[in-house]
Amino acid sequence: MARTLCRIFKGCQSICSLPLMKTRLHPSASVLLRTVCVRRMLTLPLPFSPKARDFSLPNSSWGAEMRQLYEHYNSQCEEEMKGEEKQDWAWKRLPSYNRSLKYATGGVYLSKIIQSKARLFTRNIKEPGAAFEYVLFVSKDEQKCVCIFQAGHLLEGPPGHVHGGAIATMIDTVTGTHASVLSAPVMTANLNINYRRPIPLGSTVLIESSLNKTEGRKVLISCKVTSTDGSKLHTEATALFVAINVSHLLGG
Amino acid sequence: MARTLCRIFKGCQSICSLPLMKTRLHPSASVLLRTVCVRRMLTLPLPFSPKARDFSLPNSSWGAEMRQLYEHYNSQCEEEMKGEEKQDWAWKRLPSYNRSLKYATGGVYLSKIIQSKARLFTRNIKEPGAAFEYVLFVSKDEQKCVCIFQAGHLLEGPPGHVHGGAIATMIDTVTGTHASVLSAPVMTANLNINYRRPIPLGSTVLIESSLNKTEGRKVLISCKVTSTDGSKLHTEATALFVAINVSHLLGG
Numbered sequence: 001m002a003r004t005l006c007r008i009f010k011g012c013q014s015i016c017s018l019p020l021m022k023t024r025l026h027p028s029a030s031v032l033l034r035t036v037c038v039r040r041m042l043t044l045p046l047p048f049s050p051k052a053r054d055f056s057l058p059n060s061s062w063g064a065e066m067r068q069l070y071e072h073y074n075s076q077c078e079e080e081m082k083g084e085e086k087q088d089w090a091w092k093r094l095p096s097y098n099r100s101l102k103y104a105t106g107g108v109y110l111s112k113i114i115q116s117k118a119r120l121f122t123r124n125i126k127e128p129g130a131a132f133e134y135v136l137f138v139s140k141d142e143q144k145c146v147c148i149f150q151a152g153h154l155l156e157g158p159p160g161h162v163h164g165g166a167i168a169t170m171i172d173t174v175t176g177t178h179a180s181v182l183s184a185p186v187m188t189a190n191l192n193i194n195y196r197r198p199i200p201l202g203s204t205v206l207i208e209s210s211l212n213k214t215e216g217r218k219v220l221i222s223c224k225v226t227s228t229d230g231s232k233l234h235t236e237a238t239a240l241f242v243a244i245n246v247s248h249l250l251g252g
Numbered sequence: 253m254a255r256t257l258c259r260i261f262k263g264c265q266s267i268c269s270l271p272l273m274k275t276r277l278h279p280s281a282s283v284l285l286r287t288v289c290v291r292r293m294l295t296l297p298l299p300f301s302p303k304a305r306d307f308s309l310p311n312s313s314w315g316a317e318m319r320q321l322y323e324h325y326n327s328q329c330e331e332e333m334k335g336e337e338k339q340d341w342a343w344k345r346l347p348s349y350n351r352s353l354k355y356a357t358g359g360v361y362l363s364k365i366i367q368s369k370a371r372l373f374t375r376n377i378k379e380p381g382a383a384f385e386y387v388l389f390v391s392k393d394e395q396k397c398v399c400i401f402q403a404g405h406l407l408e409g410p411p412g413h414v415h416g417g418a419i420a421t422m423i424d425t426v427t428g429t430h431a432s433v434l435s436a437p438v439m440t441a442n443l444n445i446n447y448r449r450p451i452p453l454g455s456t457v458l459i460e461s462s463l464n465k466t467e468g469r470k471v472l473i474s475c476k477v478t479s480t481d482g483s484k485l486h487t488e489a490t491a492l493f494v495a496i497n498v499s500h501l502l503g504g
Contacts (some may be wrong), residue, residue: 099408114412116452117382117405121415124383124406131376132368152374153369157424158349160366163373164424164440169417172409176416188416192444202366 009014024231037092055094056136061129062150066206069148072136091146094177097122107213113134114143130154132166136174145178147207148228151199161198167235168193170207171223175239178209179219186219193237204228209239216244269270308348313381314402317456317480319399325389343398345366346429348376374425381405386416386459388426392434397430399459400480403451413450419487420445422459423475427491429469430461438471438493445489456480461491469495 036040056071078089098119125131149170157163172188178187199205205225212220218240225235257366277375310322316497351370401422409415424440431438451457457477464472469491477487 076270081260095497118408118412118453120404121407121409121418124408125377153366154371156370156376157373158439160370164428164443165417166373166422167421168424168445169415171419172416187410187450188447189418190444190446191383192441194440195419195440198439201370246325 017044030215034039042097052097052099054095055091055098055123056134059128059133061066061133061152063202063204066148066150068205069206069228070135071236073146077137088141092136094136094181096123096136103177105174122169125152125154128132132170132175134170136177136179142178142181143211145174145181146208147174147209148204149207149225150204151201153201156201158198160201162201164193167199167225171225171235171237174207174208175221175223175237176241178211178221179239179241182211182214182245183219183241187244189218189242190240191237192236192239195235197232198236199225199234207229207232212238219243254428262396263387270426301371304349304351307350307375307493308345308386311385313385314406315416315454315456318385318400318402321456321458321480322387325398329389330362340466342392344392346388346390346433348375348386348388374421377404377406380397384422386422386425388429390430394430394433395463397426397433397461399426399461400456401477402456408453410450412455414476416445416447418458419447419477423477423489423491426459427473427475427489430463430473431491431493434463435466435493436469436495439496440491441470441494442492443475443489444491445487447487449486451477451486457486458482464490471495 021136060065063069073091074093076090077093122134124131129150130152130168133152134147136145136147138145147170151162151166155162155166156165169189169192172191175191176186176188207223207225209221209223212222214220219242221239221241223237223239224233226233272422310319320359321374325343326345328384329343329345336338374384374386381402382404383406385404386399388397388399390397399422403414409416409418423445424443428438429442458480458491459475459477461473461475466472471494473491473493474483475489475491478485
């Protein structure tokens with residue numbers, strides 16, 4: 001199974017040339033791979049449907065702040081390539097799906113039912129606006145990642161406010177995606193989160209991650225969650241990721 | 253609104269005598285209050301229905317490990333009081349609902365739609381076994397809390413494994429509940445989580461929290477996530493909580 005995965009990754013690597021094409025696996029890593037492959041219209045047998053819903057695109061639940069910020073970053077993104085590649089982009093939008101690659105099929109621990117029904121935690125609710133609405137952009141030099149996050153009513157912790165675990169989930173998602181862009185397949189090793197100010201349900205916030213350093217197999221990233229105008233600091237965090245051997249994760 | 257809440261809390265305190273009856277609010281704090289009040293069949297006007305589903309009770313999705321551990325701890329719990337109070341219990345089960353107290357009604361930021369639809373993050377999916385299946389027990393002296401957690405297929409992060417954010421969510425839930433049992437209403441100030449070994453989807457783990465110290469308004473708790481037999485350490489964490497003034501949270 002691990003060998004199959006490696007072949008898939010190798011196949012994609014060999015035909016992709018963007019800076020984002022490094023081998024990557026973890027949390028949203030598979031999403032990156034999937035995205036890239038789908039956009040390039042590969043003819044390779046892929047482990048996912050090209051018709052899958054991209055959850056990072058605007059929908060009717062998005063409020064004005066979410067839409068405005070999306071337009072702000074999206075307008076600075078790479079355009080769809082028609083013929084020659086355009087180089088003057090500052091950000092790249094990262095699509096988002098609700099399923100990891102379906103290669104975890106042989107694990108001794110994973111039942112067939114769980115395999116077929118598993119969904120990415122942050123995209124496990126279909127109703128638009130009910131839970132995590134978010135879109136990620138990565139900077140051209142990959143040193144920064146920004147996420148626009150609108151917190152739905154199903155994320156409640158303290159009455160009327162977002163659960164600390166939901167905030168941690170978004171921090172893990174943003175920094176993990178960032179680390180996956182920067183490195184080989186990674187796993188989260190440490191999250192250290194300081195909660196400064198609660199986030200009201202329904203509000204939109206910015207989550208920004210910056211590369212602190214890479215050291216051998218380690219990637220250290222810092223992250224902050226602020227109001228959309230940057231005036232209020234809600235949360236600060238550091239996240240440590242470690243590059244892994246895929247076969248360890250798949251138990252094969 | 254804050255004043256109304258204080259009246260509710262004060263009312264409950266004055267008629268409750270168990271060690272768990274201290275004033276408490278945050279994350280699952282409201283659940284504790286609710287539980288206590290419902291069990292005592294109060295005649296006060298309460299902000300919640302006594303028919304609400306208790307998500308911590310066994311259901312058909314629970315695997316053998318989850319059931320066995322539940323029985324293990326539940327058999328050491330306080331019995332329902334009929335006449336004289338029985339004192340020889342070691343643990344107390346904490347019921348769990350999918351809604352916080354509905355007192356966050358006056359916030360300038362919170363729309364009526366969000367108010368009415370808000371659900372506790374860890375209980376926002378009705379399908380048994382799909383997401384977070386868990387039950388918490390607190391020790392008689394309140395120094396320890398234990399949670400039996402079965403991770404459903406909708407919590408995926410790395411393929412076939414539980415999302416780091418879902419693990420953080422459970423750690424915040426268990427330690428936050430523990431802090432609420434020990435202290436006044438609290439908010440999470442810091443979570444520091446070391447991920448040692450990934451948790452396969454569908455598996456059952458133990459989450460144990462222990463009081464490290466209290467210092468003024470601060471409560472420091474440590475936590476570990478292990479396999480059910482304790483032989484494998486999945487995650488270690490510390491969590492810092494700070495007692496808050498309820499009116500700050502409600503913006504009143």
